[in-house]
Amino acid sequence: MKFVWVLITVLSLNAFGLTYKSDNFTVEYDANVSKEIVAKLATQIEKERAIVLNYLNQSTSYHGTPIKEPLIVYISKKKRIPYQDWNTIHLPEKRVLQTFSEEVLSEKVKGTNAGLAVIHELTHVYAVSAYRKQKKNGYEDRFFDDGIAVFLQHRFGAAPEYPDFGHDLYRAVAVAATEYGQLIRLAEAENVRHSAKTGLGRKLAYLQEGAFTQFLIERFGLSTYLEIYAGADVKVKTGYSLIELEKQWATLISVFML
Structure with missing residues (x-):
């Protein structure tokens, strides 16, 4: 009986926990994908x-x-938005199906918050700032980490993504800040982002982190920025x-608000 139970368990894992091996990572997914x-x-x-x-x-x-464990990409039924946790990137199953199913490829609507943000999440794996290890109000301090993730997703993403949806980051900050009523102090950006799980405040916090990263890289160069990033x-x-x-x-952002 023990052998039969083990066999059934193995078959169940094979049926509902499939893996796809790529050269540099493993994709874990369910049989309905x-x-x-x-x-x-x-x-x-x-x-x-x-x-x-x-x-x-x-x-x-x-x-x-510092993340040395092999990269895992998990197609998740539970996650509603893309999310990175150490060496694992969680991608919502619904979004994966919407993105790659043949019947919807010709019907994708740009400018919606339904993308995979793969570059954003990969950046979190391959660029870990010195500040992420620190706790700020109970959360990892991801001000710099999300800044470069938003910036690289904007620069190199295959499709427009949250929070800027392809618009220039400085202009996007100016528009969102005008609607919000003001810029968020950069020291408070992470607090606003965590307290506002959705909505304009969260979006503006992300935009400001990305736009400030762009400002630093353009002004001082990538190497200096990465030195600051490292502490x-x-x-x-x-x-x-x-x-x-x-x-x-x-002051630079204010020019876009005129």
């Missing part, structure tokens, strides 16, 4: 993984990721405090 769709997803992830790593490796300041003193690296840089960035 076809292997053809999983293969299409894996192809996209391989391409976007190469984009993220090649961009980061332009700089000698990039020293890889180097901002004033030593740029000649300005973070508060002074925020004022300069806010």
Whole structure:
């Protein structure tokens, strides 16, 4: 009887916990997602993984990721939005099916919050800031981590994605801040993002993190940015405090609000 139980357990795992091995990661999925769709997803992830790593490796300041476990992409029935947890990226099953099913490929509506944001989540795996290890109000401090993830998704994403949907990040911040009534202080961006699970405040916090990352990279270069990302003193690296840089960035954003 024990042998029969073990056999049934193994068969159940094979039937409901399928895996697809790619060169650099494993996709885990349920049987109701076809292997053809999983293969299409894996192809996209391989391409976007190469984009993220090649961009980061332009700089000698990039020293890889502390995440050494093999990458897993989990097609999840439970997650409603893409999510990264250490070496695992969770992608909502519904969005995967919507993205790669042949019958809906010609009907995708751009500008909706229904994408996979693969570059965003891969960036979280391959670029871990020194600040993410710190807790801020009970959460990981992802100000810089989400900043570069939003920035790279905007620059290199295959399709428009939340929070900017393909619009210029500075302009998107200006529009959202006008609607919100003001810019969010950068020191408060993470608090606003966590307290507002949806809505304008959360969107603006994400946009500001991405736009400020863009500002730093454009102003001081990728290598200096990645040194700050790794924990180097901002004033030593740029000649300005973070508060002074925020004022300069806010002045730039204000031009787009005229």
